[in-house]
Amino acid sequence: MGKAVEFVKINKYFPGVHVLKDISFSVEEGEVHALLGENGAGKSTILNILHGVYSEYEGDVILHGKKVSFKNPNDAILNGNISKVHQETMVVEELTVGQNVTLGYQPKKGLFIDFSKMHKDVDEILAELNCRFRSRDIVRTLTAGEKQMLAIAKAIYHHSNIISLDEPTASLTSKETEALFGVIRKLKADGITVLYVSHHLEEIFQICDRASIMRDGEYIQTLEIKETTEDELIHAMVGRSVSAVASRLKPCRAEEEVVLKVEHLSDNDGKYQDVNFELRKGEILGFYGLVGAGRTEVMRVLAGADRKISGTIYFKGKEIRGSWNSTRALKYGIGMLPEDRKTQGFNKLDTNCNNIAISSLEKYMSGIFISDGKKLQNARHFFEELDIHPNKPDYLTVNMSGGNQQKVILAKWMSTDIDVIIFDEPTKGVDVAAKAEIYRLMEELVEEGKSLIVVSSELPEAMGLSDRLIVMSEGRITKELTDRAAFDSDVILNYAIGGN
Amino acid sequence: MKKKVLAVLLTAAMAVSLTACGANGGSNSKDGSGSSDTQTQESDRDASDGAENSEEGENGSEDSKGQGDAGGKEFNPDKAEDAMSIEEIREKNGAEVPVEADWKLGVVMKSLSNEFWRTLQEGYEAAAEDAGLTIDIQATTDESDETGQQTMTEALTTQGVDALLMSPISDSNLTSAVESANDADVLTVNVNDGLIAEANHYVGPNAYMNGQLAAEWISNKLGDEGQVAIVVGMAKAFAARERTEGFKDWIADNNSKMEIVAEQNADWDRQKSKELANTWITQYPELKAIFCNNDDMALGVVEAVEESGSDILVVGVDGIGEAYDSIRAGKLDATVDSFPFYMAQVAVECTLRSIAGQKLPSAVATPQALIDSENVDKDAAEIINWTAPAYTK
Amino acid sequence: MKAIGTKYKREILVFLATVILGVVFTALNPNFLMWRTMLTIFQQMVLNGLLAVGIMFAILTGGIDLSIGCTFAIVGIAVANCCVKGMNPFLAILAGLLVGVVLGMFNGFLVTNLKLQPFIATLGTMSLYRGVAYVVTGGAPVTNVPDSFRNIFNGQLPGGIRYYVIVMIAVFVIAHIILSKTRTGDYLYAVGGNEEAAKLSGVNVAKTKYIAYIVSGACTAVAGLVMLASLGSAEATAGIGYETNAIAAAAIGGTSMAGGRGTALGTFFGALLLAVLKVGMVVINVDSFWQYVVTGLIIIAASYFEFMKGDIAAFTARHKKERSM
The missing domain is CATH 3.40.50.2300 (Response regulator)
Known part of the structure; x- marks a missing residue:
């Protein structure tokens, strides 16, 4: 077999940054090739070069032995037979599957779109991919996983023989992930080359043949998956040994005192019903459940982001009365790190310094005016304490990596004197090294007497961190597990899918 | 930084070059139009004595010769050849204004937030009362609701008025409404501005x-x-x-x-x-x-x-x-x-005459006069020599 | 110095553009450089400047306040009536400010409590307030505003500087302090930059938006007072279309229509640029029709810099690299 893709001495510069340094490696035809590295290692950049998003770079890209240079992604799809399935798939919700797959290249009959041919062609592809939906379905009705399939169908429609998948499982359920893997194996069998980018190492071991590893814009090595271990991969990615597994290094700190108590919390449309639980001082309380179990909705109410419909919240034994909003939540001492950092976590127009200061402005007053100096001092302190990289409080938060963004948001809450911190999917989109650091910080927080709620869809994370674990399914609490030593993944999964 | 400054400079240069040619183009276009030998006549008049509309009419007709070479269909009531003042019309057709009680007039105006139009409205109401007629007056809320005015006009036509007196917002927004009114045999009278070339008569100041x-x-x-x-x-x-x-x-x-x-x-x-x-x-x-x-x-x-x-x-x-x-x-x-109060009265009078079958010119010039400190306290009717129309039923 | 340069890059750029425009006008007509022309420019930027700094607060939160032209008219009418009926002029000024605050507050109510889109909400109040102005006056102007009121704004300092120019500068200074030195300022930027994140940070989003619309109403009220003092009469048709110029001034000054970005200084220079343009085109006697064309081009060009910034940065970075190699 020949080489599907060869990168030869690729260099790429952004304003002031040398993002790719002499990258050279190759991908065999018909293999599933993983691209690994921490956030900012340059994986996305090299993919963007391959797919014609960036047309200016140094070095050569060789496809099937021929040097290519694409002007734009469309050029790559049409002339290079190479397609990319995006992290958040881009679709037009109100059109049919067929229209989305063929968008821009619809079969025509005279002046008009030949709908019957379009749907016939697309249905053939969908059948081949074992998809349950059909070409005439409206995309709005598809699940996230099905939209991913749609994107793959689109690649096949364009006769792509190289397909890149960038974090394809990020928004998929485990069932959908299984289905996706089935499709990837099918593509491989058909001789199509797949480039696979993911943070989930266990996926790499399930589906990939080889893995190329990048770090800080440099190519490190390519490993045969069969001959390597998870530790070896992580070591190559991070440059040192780090445990990717969530675990507690320190003993449980939970005290008797109940900080937060929730009774009969329900909303009107059944997203969560009759939720009851307690949170103790110094405790890490885990919330596990599948996507749509209602965990985030409950947490948003606790943080005052959404209106409380019915039920009672007690804070340190006192019932909270009156209208509940985020400003009051902050006064009481409850804060939340949202799951979707980019759209909810911080002001993308503002600097780290200001994003850290926004919840505790009263601390930085001198007289009736805010002192920028005091803000900066505070930010510096937390950049040191949380080891935030790069150590630049005046950088825009949006330009930091996922893990460091998470630390900035955490610094915001640590600048206040709140007692309860809610982490919603704390390590989503965070690379291995930063993950470990965030786990360590959580332990430090409970040591200081804070109480944490950790919402996670990753079972190892939920099990590894929690002192106590609450399982939710379809808006209800189905189980509360109090004995950390007796956490059992099969039992927990069973409760999460609603069984007993 | 250098680039940006350059860009700013370029923009400024572009703007200025545009304005420069704009300035020339703008002023040239107005020169050379409207020359006429009648101007001496006009300058002889003592403006403060009030406009003598007969002269205005003559002036208009002679002036239009000057415009003749412009050709085209463009309608300009100020230069209409057959323009007359109300005095001339009364002289030609007799002082009596025929009225029948079941004649219904519709009026479409612009924004009543403007005093001018409010006064015109009062004039319409006074004329309707004197003549003993029903008059349906409608106005837009502001001076930009062109389509709203069109809708009003069409509605009045469907309600079956005998005549429409219209002061359109622009020169074009009532054109189609007037065409359908003409088709429905509704008499169309254009009062003051803007202009409707398709209307049967224009009534307004020069x-x-x-x-x-x-x-x-x-x-x-x-x-x-x-x-x-x-x-x-x-x-x-x-x-x-x-x-x-x-x-x-x-x-x-x-x-x-x-x-x-x-x-x-x-x-x-x-x-x-x-x-x-x-x-x-x-x-x-x-x-x-x-x-x-x-x-x-x-x-x-x-x-x-x-x-x-x-x-x-x-x-x-x-x-x-x-x-x-x-x-x-x-x-x-x-x-x-321009005495909108009397303009409305003239408009109603002309409309009634036209409904009754009298032949009226395409443009009727209404009274106007220059007001300064010398005549500011004089009665308007006196300034323009106003005689009320004699309605006969 | 360098820090100021980067922090206020946009503002400096707009100021430079203004200076260049001034140089061009002077070249075409040396009269432009007269002290009296400078005074005229400052006088003529007052109304638009006050309206622009007000509307900027609404825009900062990711909203807009289309009703300012109408608030402007109502304040003028209200204060004119108070003055004509013999109220103490300073009390009348307070009353006028109160009217502006209340009208702004109603906009805030629509946007935060009823959760209407700001564009639609203020489009509604735009018509509503204009209607109120017509109803109150019956369409007739309120005239004969006494000099005791008018002199408060129209009076002159040595050199011919009118008091209302000072008033405008004071309003800009206060706006600058609010935005850069107070918690409210930080909250305004936070809400405009990312409302959801601000909410999750415990920022009182509703209160912040109320403040924005109240400030917008209050600044508009000051503009209404200046207009009343300057004309000595108020009418319901005043200020029609003024919101577009105010938006233009804010936008030229670097205010992002999506919210979260903009400064008082930038808006000041934006209004100044438009005033220079307006006076300059009259001075060199540009045809009225062309004035619209030029103003439009300048607005587009000024806004385009926002987008060009990234490209230019990338270009210079590449350039530097090539030279170093």
């Missing part, structure tokens, strides 16, 4: 004459020399253009030694016209007079003149109440009043 009266008055006051400037309203309707043109033509045709140093738009807005005048006063220390397309803008200019302490003459058009007050207070110098 806007060209507004400007001529103002120019003549200023010339008398200044001894026919010195710098003058014109504040125009954005020309959407015919009257605004004609007023300015009448003013400029008078100066050109009479070999006046007055010099028009500036002409700018102030969007009919009092604040904007004040700011404009402010700039002029600093730029043209020798400025002697400012003519404004309407009173609202003139009143803004008056404030700027007062602030500067200079003695620049300010003349407006319309004759709104506030302008009268300002003239009495010695601030505004003059305004050209």
Whole structure:
């Protein structure tokens, strides 16, 4: 077999940054090739070069032995037979599957779109991919996983023989992930080359043949998956040994005192019903459940982001009365790190310094005016304490990596004197090294007497961190597990899918 | 950084080059139009005695020869060959105005937030009462609701009025409504501005004459020399253009030694016209007079003149109440009043005559007069020599 | 110095553009450089400046306040009536400010409590307030405002500087302090930059938006007072279309229509640029029709810099690299 893709001495510069340094490696035809590295290692950049998003770079890209240079992604799809399935798939919700797959290249009959041919062609592809939906379905009705399939169908429609998948499982359920893997194996069998980018190492071991590893814009090595271990991969990615597994290094700190108590919390449309639980001082309380179990909705109410419909919240034994909003939540001492950092976590127009200061402005007053100096001092302190990289409080938060963004948001809450911190999917989109650091910080927080709620869809994370674990399914609490030593993944999964 | 500065420079250069050619193109286009040998006749008239409309009519018809070579279908009531004043019509068709009780008139006007249109409305109501007729008056809420006005007009046609008296917002927005009214045998009368070429009759003041009266008055006051400037309203309707043109033509045709140093738009807005005048006063220390397309803008200019302490003459058009007050207070110098109250009466009279089958000209010029401190307290009817129509049932 | 340079890059750029425009006008007509012309420019930027700094607060939160032209008219009418009826002029000023605050508050109510889109909400109040102005006055202007009121704003300092120019500068200074030195300022930027994140940070989003619309109403009220003092009369048709110029000034000054970005200084220079343009075009006697064309081009060009910034940065970075190699 020949080489599907060869990168030869690729260099790429952004304003002031040398993002790719002499990258050279190759991908065999018909293999599933993983691209690994921490956030900012340059994986996305090299993919963007391959797919014609960036047309200016140094070095050569060789496809099937021929040097290519694409002007734009469309050029790559049409002339290079190479397609990319995006992290958040881009679709037009109100059109049919067929229209989305063929968008821009619809079969025509005279002046008009030949709908019957379009749907016939697309249905053939969908059948081949074992998809349950059909070409005439409206995309709005598809699940996230099905939209991913749609994107793959689109690649096949364009006769792509190289397909890149960038974090394809990020928004998929485990069932959908299984289905996706089935499709990837099918593509491989058909001789199509797949480039696979993911943070989930266990996926790499399930589906990939080889893995190329990048770090800080440099190519490190390519490993045969069969001959390597998870530790070896992580070591190559991070440059040192780090445990990717969530675990507690320190003993449980939970005290008797109940900080937060929730009774009969329900909303009107059944997203969560009759939720009851307690949170103790110094405790890490885990919330596990599948996507749509209602965990985030409950947490948003606790943080005052959404209106409380019915039920009672007690804070340190006192019932909270009156209208509940985020400003009051902050006064009481409850804060939340949202799951979707980019759209909810911080002001993308503002600097780290200001994003850290926004919840505790009263601390930085001198007289009736805010002192920028005091803000900066505070930010510096937390950049040191949380080891935030790069150590630049005046950088825009949006330009930091996922893990460091998470630390900035955490610094915001640590600048206040709140007692309860809610982490919603704390390590989503965070690379291995930063993950470990965030786990360590959580332990430090409970040591200081804070109480944490950790919402996670990753079972190892939920099990590894929690002192106590609450399982939710379809808006209800189905189980509360109090004995950390007796956490059992099969039992927990069973409760999460609603069984007993 | 260098790039940005360069970009800024380029933009500025582009803007300036555009303005430069704009300035030339703009002023050239107005020259050479409207020459006529009738102007001496006009200048003989004593404006403060009130407009003698018979002359205006003649002037109009002779003037139109000058326009003849322009050809085209463009309708200009100020230059209509058969234009007549109401006195002439009464003379020709007899003083009696035939009325039948079941005749129904529909009126479509612009924004009643403007005093001019409110006065016109009062005139319609007074005429309807005198004649013993029903009249359905409708007006848009602002001066930009062109389609709303069209809808009103169409609704009146369907309700089966005998005649429509319309003052359209623009020269074009009622065109199709008028065509369907004509098809339905509804008599269509265009009152004041804008213009509807398709209407059966036009009734309104000679806007060209507004400007001529103002120019003549200023010339008398200044001894026919010195710098003058014109504040125009954005020309959407015919009257605004004609007023300015009448003013400029008078100066050109009479070999006046007055010099028009500036002409700018102030969007009919009092604040904007004040700011404009402010700039002029600093730029043209020798400025002697400012003519404004309407009173609202003139009143803004008056404030700027007062602030500067200079003695620049300010003349407006319309004759709104506030302008009268300002003239009495010695601030505004003059305004050209078109007497909307009487304009409405003339319009109703002509409409009734036309319904009854009398042959009327395509344009009827309504009374107008220049008001200054000498005649500001005189009765309007006296200024224009008004005799009420004699309705017979 | 360098810090100021980067922090206020946009503002400096707009100021430079203004200076260049001034140089061009002077070249075409040396009269432009007269002290009296400078005074005229400052006088003529007052109304638009006050309206622009007000509307900027609404825009900062990711909203817009289309009703300012109408609030402007109502304040003028209200204060004119108070003055004509013999109220103490300073009390009348307070009353006028109160009217502006209340009208702004109603906009805030629509946007935060009823959760209407700001564009639609203020489009509604735009018509509503204009209607109120017509109803109150019956369409007739309120005239004969006494000099005791007018002199408060129209009075002159040595050199011919009118008091209302000082008033405008004071308003800009206060706006600058609010935005850069107080918690409210930080909250305004936070809400505009990312409302959801601000909410999750415990920022009182509703209160912040109320403040924005109240400030917008209050600044508009000050503009209404200046207009009344300057004209000596108020009418229901005042201020029609003024919101577009205010938006233009804010946008030229670097205010992002999406919210979260903009400064008082930038808006000041934006209004100054438009005033220079307006006076300059009259001074060199540009045809009225062309003035619209030029103003439009300048607005587009000024806004385009926002987008060009990234490209230019990338270009210079590449350039530097090539040279170093």
